[in-house]
Amino acid sequence: MSRILVVDDELRYCQILEAMLHHENYDVVTTTDSKQAARLLDEQEFDLVISDLRMSHYDGAELLRHRNVVAPDIPFIVLTAYGTIKSAVEMVREGALDYLTKPFKEETIVTAVRNALRVGALNEENRNLRQLLKESLGDMVFLGETPSVKAMMERVVKVAPTDFTVLILGETGTGKDLLARQIHGLSNHRDGPFVKVNCAAIPASLLESELFGYERGAFSGANHHHKGKFQMAHGGTLFLDEIGELDASLQAKTLQAIEEKRFYPLGGSNTVEVNCRILAASNRALEQMMKTGRFRQDLYHRLMSFPIHIPPLRERKEDIKILVDHYLQAFGIEMGKPGLKIEPRALDFFTDYDWPGNVRELMNVLRSAVLMNRGGTIGLESFSSHLLFGEETEAEDAQPGSVLLNNLPTLAQAERELIQKALQASSGNKSQAARLLGITRSHLRYRMMLHNL
Structure with missing residues (x-):
């Protein structure tokens, strides 16, 4: 049952609101003393505050500011007989959710209360989600406030608690590994292992044994039983990174393992059963690979049951300041240089730069700049030369015996x-x-x- 604090220095309004809200099955606490209301906020928990604006000694604006300090997530509705545009704007700026004038109709109050409690519930859900992310992943949270990132994270939150196979698509350096770990941290498998396999980093001749394991004697040098990554991920999550690099000969066996949750290890005659969540990622155009026969159609459609696309950094430049502030703080603490700031000119350049290496490139540039920094501010001169001219080849060394003329310009x-x-x-x-x-x-x-x- 939602608990509502009603504050009005006129007792009749307290009684009217209490009757209206009790009729809607809310638990209501009323007071005509705004200072007592402040004490109640300090000592008790409420889901909503409804307060008059004009009160003697301690008015609604002061109570709202007090709420902003002690319980900023509790929705706050202002009621007053002195409704003006100016006072409404001021209260909203202070953090009020809604602003209603007296006299009020019951349906208006009930609707406003329902909407406010819905907002409060969403705030609570977001707090719980942030806490869960923090407990599961520490500081490993995908940063960004642009609409594309918010839409992406909405998909993450929806799919994480399910057993859907998820395919994360994005350019190199966009954060596919980080997003996979977040999905794992929000899933029902979060207490189990997170096992990553980089399909591009392991030679095709070894990848089958890495994925599915092998029995003793399966091949020359197989002197003992070896668990594969599928089996290691039992009860947790298996992350198949760069799955577009998976050899065609392994795609069928991988699909079978994903769908049937069982497989034969190399040299084995008995199936191994596993229960793990499958996440995959690729920076390749898998659809085009499928059309040209380089990627199995059935595996492609199995992975595409729930795709998530990470936008490149050049398409979400509004997030660059957030990322810069975060990584400057993180690297500063790591290297014993807390409190570092970036010059406005340097930030302007960062925003204008296209970041072909995406967030990974940004992190590497900032890490190097923090390492070399001697003061509290990082300027343009702190950044690596690769930002200036990209992949330019170095000039050939000067020939022996060459003479540098003094009148040459610098x-x-x-x-x-x-x-x-x-x-x-x-x-x-x-x-x-x-x-x-x-x-x-x-x-x-x-x-x-x-x-x-």
Whole structure:
């Protein structure tokens, strides 16, 4: 039964609201003393607060601010006979969920209360989910607030408690491993092992024995029984990373193991039964591979029963600041340099950069910058040169006996002059100038900022 605190310095309004809400089977606590209401919030638990705005000594706005400190997730509805746009906006800014004027109709109150309690229930569910994530995964939580990430995480929350086979799709470095671990941490198998197999990292000749195990004498050198990854994952989750690299000869056996939950180990005459959740991931275009015969159609459709796509970082640039703040804090603590901040210019460059290596590349750049940093602020000069010109080949070493003339410009001077000439040749068009220089537009912007162009 939901518990509601009603606060109004007019006793009749307390009595009216109490009668209305009791009729809806709510547990109601009323008080005409707003300071007592603050004490009740300190000492007891409530699912909703309904408070008058104008009260003597300690008004509804002050009570709302008190709630923001002691119980910020409890919905707060304001009632007043002095309804104005200004006061409504101020209360909403302070955190009120709804704002109703007196006199009120019963149906209006009941509807507002139902909506508020629904919001409160969602807040509680989100708190429980965050706590479960924290307990299961520590700090390993997929970060992001963009609509695409929120939609993706909604699918994660829906599918995690089920036994669906999930296929995680995304470019290299987007966080497929992290998302797989989150699904495991939210699943009914979270108390069991999480076993990862990188199908691209194990030679095809060894992958079958790694997945399904082998019996003694199965092949030369098989001197003992060996459990495969399927069996190791019993009671937990098996994560088949880069499943697009799975050899065609193994795809049928893998499909059979997924569907029947049993298989023959190499050299074995008896089946091994397993109960594990199957997650898979790929950065390949599996549908195209299926159409060209490189990936089995039945395995493809089995994996595609519930696909989750991770957007590349260039498609969710609004999340870059969140990621930068998080990893600067994490790496700063790791390396004994807490409290590091990034300069606005550097953050602007990060936002403009396309991050072909996605979050993994961002993490590596930040880790290196934190390692080399000597102060409390990280600027453009802290970042690795690979951000500037990508995969450029190194210049050949100077030939023995070569002479460096004293009147040659410095490298920085030559670079500045080259950029200026490219901009002049392109009439200031940065995209065209970048093409002339053989670099990306974001790299050009970075170099221009360094040279104050």
